[in-house]
Amino acid sequence: MEKKEKIVYMCMSTDVIHGGHIAILNKAKKLGKLIIGVLSDEAVSSYKRFPLVPFEERKLLYQNIEGVYKVVEQKDLSYIENLKKYKPDYVVHGDNWKSGYQKPIREEVIEYLATYGGKLVEYPYSKEQKYQDIDDMMRGQLSLPNIRLQRLKRVLDMKGLITAMEAHSGLTGLIVEKTAVEEEKGGLKQFDAMWVSSLCDSTEKGKPDIELVDMTSRFRTIEDIMEVTTKPIIFDGDTGGLKEHFVYTVRSLERMGVSMVIIEDKIGLKKNSLFGTEVKQTQDEIENFCEKIRAGKAAQKGKDFMICARIESLILEAGMDDALKRAFAYVKAGADAIMIHSRKKDPAEIFEFVEKFRAKDKTTPIVVVPTSFNTVTEEEFKARGVNIVIYANQLIRAGFPAMQNVAKSILKNHRAKEVDDQCISIKEIITLIPEDY
Ligand code: SPV
């Protein structure tokens, strides 16, 4: 009787196939019929750099490698779904996943293979510099304006809900770019995008948040951030200014590679929304603001730049009906997304708005800034139909008391010894930023 050929399973996430991958694929093919599980875009971006080549294209790439028996999708970092389906005799992987954020995934594979006698085969992972160089080159592409700009839409489509963290300088940009935590189930959790807040950009300069920091300076902040990061940027455009000025802002932002501008429906001297009705603030006429949106949309050159209309009705206590009326009018005028803001601790009015808006509009992305209603988790927002959660000011608010306490301690103690353990070490600070970033 003819011996049944063994089934081999390998998961691939890369969007550029180099000699190191080919070597391991060749070894895998020798073990039997090779099934390749191509990792979904969402899963790839959850544990390594954002894929430059989208899933469908990567799938095609593998389908055309000689000797590959079958190419399937692997939706999650976890192998279990596909192991159940294909019951491979062997799973092949590089030996680089024995520690770190891939470890729980490896352990799950070993455990499941043991239930039916499958085996894990690991080959040494190639650390050759030339392969590292290829990956660095691909990573560099992510900072190019067009690729960065389009990435917000891609990641939004991919995940349904994304998070943005505020950045107001190169350093805070680096923090948003690089901070990642390991998830229990394996993989990494990171922020998807950056928010260039008017409040934080102004505060960093010791100025009030009243559209005093001019656009040239705001653009400079964007440049500083862009120089050291790759993640997409959502820009806080305040009121957008005069319609005749806003069209130029849109063109400049688009050219720089910013993905989205959010403008709020206020006119006159703008104050920060978290003041609410404690200070005089005026909401724009609906038709006026619609005109601004239309002008902005007509001004952009490509199709991917997004203009988000921010509704201040709840902040200014103009009521839910006014907020909803404005939301539908702004979408009709061409807004690509809407942001609803509230300064109440209780999220009830945000939830009510989202529910009533979603009853009529299932697709326009909804943005929230949960500074006040900060008990709500991202999972709950997602379940209710929110798409973008912006953490608008936490980095600058964290930095301020930390710096103030250190300054006070030095004054009190007439020396710096006491603050040493509250400070990053000199070695860490001088090596924090690689010279060839
Ligand atoms: C900002 O971050 O500047 C914002 C959000 O506009 S808020 O401060 O809540 O108004």
Ligand code: MG
């Ligand atoms: Mg602002």
